[in-house]
Amino acid sequence: MNSTGEYVQEKVSPPIDWITKFYNFLQSFRDSSGVFKYRERIFRMAHMLQKSLIVDFSDLIVYDRSLARHLEDEPDQALEEFSQAIMNYLRKEQPEYAERVGKVYARIRQPPRVLKIRELTSDYIGRLVAIEGIVTRVTRVEAKLVKAHFIHIRPDGVIDEFDYPEHGEMGERIEKPVVCPVCGKPGKFELVLEKSKFVDWQKIVVQERPEEIPPGQIPRSLEVVVTGDLVDAARPGDRALVVGVLRVMPTQASQKATGRSVFSFYIDANYIEVQQKVLEEIEITREDEDKIKELAKDPWIREKIILSIAPSIYGYYDIKEAIALLLFGGVPKIMQDGTRIRGDIHVLLVGDPGTAKSQLLQYTARIAPRGLYTSGKGSTAAGLTATVLRDKNTGEYYLEAGAMVIADGGVAAIDEIDKMREEDRSAIHEALEQQTVSIAKAGIVARLNARASVLAAGNPKFGRYDLTQPISKNIDLPPTILSRFDLIFVIQDIPHIEKDRRLARHILGVHSDAEKARPFIDPQLLKKYISYARKYVRPQLTPEAMKLIEEFYVAMRKSGLKNEDVKSTPPIAITPRQLEGLIRLAEAHAKMALKDKVSIEDVEEAIRLMYTTLRKVGFDIESKTLDIDVLETGVSRSKREKMKEFSRFLNEVFEQTPEIEMSQLVKMARDKGFEKEFVYEMIQYFKSIGEIYEPKPGRLSKTY
Known part of the structure; x- marks a missing residue:
């Protein structure tokens, strides 16, 4: 109605032809x-017989903001x-391919905003969203019915055949028409699977990235349906x-208990972009560069850089x-x-209690661009590597990634590695050297990448580190x-007046003023x-650096050959494994x-660090020589020779008498120059491998 009181028909804007x-x-x-x-892309798509056209969201914004807004909101x-517009274009430019392909899809990538999983709220339901995370679970591929025949x-016996729904695709449940679209009458409809149309369907679970989880929170995950x-x-x-439409589905509780109106989120994926194994998640601007x-x-x-690592912890420059x-x-x-030759460096800290090992590990996990902290006490083999689980609803098996796989391309900090169970520890053997995790369970055979550096820490077996014992006895x-x-550090808490005074002043200073x-x-x-x-940065070894590494190796x-009997096996000071570690450290x-x-300066520093650790952990106390077998096999060359001598002595004893008192055997061994502790250790060892046994308590006999 206008000012004069007359009714005026409002102008209605014509509907927008979005397809055009x-x-x-x-x-x-x-x-x-x-x-x-x-x-160009459509021509390439038709030439390679693809069904998807990848469209950059930024191009839509540049071309027409209303298109981008329409895509985001509806x-x-x-x-x-x-998809209809792409098909129209194909019908005009590539009619043969258009007739053959049936349906094509528009896949949207490079969205303007990527949300965190915990930022998804009910406000985003039905809208186009993008999330980033780690894929932890993947189900098997199944066929989803999209058009039923x-x-x-x-x-009167006449048979009507028709596709349903006529337009679009079928939803989550099989829908049957109320009346026959051919004759217009209700009746019994029979589904013909052979003539129906299906699409590949799979469900994946995406979990928050470790660096995004707030302290003390459990990581959240979201189901994603891909087709x-x-x-x-x-x-x-x-x-x-993952780019897709946020939807909701009834939760298990709401399905069982009628009347509940609780629904869970999931994403109907439109596009998935798997990041390459480089640190893409940290954005480096031109100013940062x-x-x-x-x-x-x-x-x-x-x-x-070294002094910026855990500045609140005093000393430990080498570590x-x-x-x-x-x-x-x-x-x-x-x-x-x-x-593949690994480039990741593994470091182990073995030390007395209260020497800030856990603090160092936690700081490293925080400062690493992709860091993950876990404790050996609360970790299982499955939790560290990967496991096969069974879905409660469907009964099918699926693969779930563990900590080492999630830390792929970053750093895994494992605290209290000595507290892990034996079967759990053995699971990380492959992840440490081959940097993969192999699994074969319930018909699922898979090999996952675990290309992560490992920083581990553990306490000595008897509370404090004993320098008179090799490292294999200490941890x-x-x-x-x-x-x-590559590097093993022994941290000892030894009283030293001046050092203790400086440490006390440093800790008091940090507590009084955090700025220090x-x-x-x-x-x-x-x-x-x-x-x-x-x-x-991909540094390469210079000829001078290669020469220095070669000479050191x-x-x-050669040091193992000095003053050794030609007939006996000389101690080995270093192996090719340490040589590769030296190259990694120099790089x-x-x-x-x-x-x-990589210059001579880099190699010299790598040699200094490795030699510092080898002197502590690869040193044979008995022969006073550097023997890498102490680390590689847990038994030094001198002890191995001593074990052979004791084995020969045992054989001589049992040749003379088939059964002997343990106390008498110990006395005879001590007369031959063997220490009492060594004799008891060897008796226990030969009993464990089944060479000798106790026919009666306190008496020993050889197994034949």
Whole structure:
């Protein structure tokens, strides 16, 4: 009604023809170089017989904001219209392919905003969203019914055949028509599976990234339904960006208890992008890159990085340097035959209680661009590697990734590694050296990547570290695991007046003023610096550096030959495993300064660090020589010779008498020069392997 009181008909704007708008976008959008981007992509799609066209969301924003807004707010309708526009274009340009393919899909990537899983609320239901996380579970591929073919038999025997629904696709449950669309009458409809249309269907579970979980919170996960050519796009352990429509489905509780109106979220995936195993999740801007390059010019950059690691913890310069090298890592190599040589550095800390080992581990997990902290006490083999579980609803088996797989491409900090059960510890053998996790259970045979550096810590077996005993006696870990660590540090709490005074002053200073523990480099900038180095810096060994490593290796091997009887086996000071570790440490040292060449300076520092640790853990107390067998096998060369002598002595004793008192055997062995503790240890050892046994308590006999 106007001012004069007359009724005036309002002008109604005509409905927008979205299909035409999407069609025009495909036909006329040009990129910055002037190329018709989507004409090229559609031609390539038809040529390669693909069903999906990947569209960059940023291009829609540049071309027409209303298209982008329509896609974000009403994705179901918009994606259907977009698919129809692609099909119209194909019918015009590629009619043969259009007739053959039947249906095509528009896949949207590069959304303007990526949400965290815990940011998804009911406000986003029915809208296009994007989330990022780690794929922890993948179900098997199944077929989903999208268009059912029904037959209807009339009372007069005439058979009607029709597809249902006529337009669009079927929902989650099988829907039957109320009346026959051919004759218009109700009746009994029979589903013909052979003539129905199906699409590949799979469900995956995406979990929050470890670095996004607030302290003290349980990581949240979200189910994602993938269909068509998206199935098997991601494996457990992959970091994936999922674009799709947020939907809801009834929870188990609401299905069982009628009347409950509780629903759970899931995403109907439109596109899945699996990130490559580089640190993509940390965004490095041009400004950050300038700061990083400026930092690298500092001649004292390495010292500043080392002193920026756990600044609240006093001392431990060598350990902090080892952690810095572990964070940067060496350069992984892939041979032409597919063999992979790891670039990740593994470090083990063995020390007395109260020496801040756990603090060092937790700081490392926080500062690492992709870090994960776990305790050996609360970890199982399945939790560390991978496991096969059974779905309660469907009864099917699925694969779930563990901590080592989730930490792929980053750092796994394992505290209290000595408290783990034996069967759980053995599960990380493969992850440490081969950097994969193999699993074969319930018909599922899989091999997952676990390319993570491991920083582990453990306490000595008897409370405090005993320097008179080899490392294999001090820590409750098998030599097979100990030998896989590049560097092993022994931390002892020994009273020293001046050192204790400085430590006390440092701790008191930190407690009175937290600013005193401020690092040289801001933690966020250091995180980006490490990420940048791992992603872009690939230092190569110079001829001079290679020569120095070669000379050190040969000199160490030669040291075992000095003053040794030619007939006996000489002690081995170093093996090729340590040689590869030396190369990794030298490469990581070069990476710390963003150098592209490994110089003599880098090799010298790597040799110093390795020699420092070998002198402590690879030293044979009896022969006073460096013997790597102490670490590799748990038995030094001198002890192995002594064991052979005792074995010969036992054989001589049992040749003379078939049965002997244990006390008498000990006395005879001591007369031959064997220590009492050694004799009891050997008797126990030979009993465990079944060479001797006790026919009566206190008496020994040889097993024949």
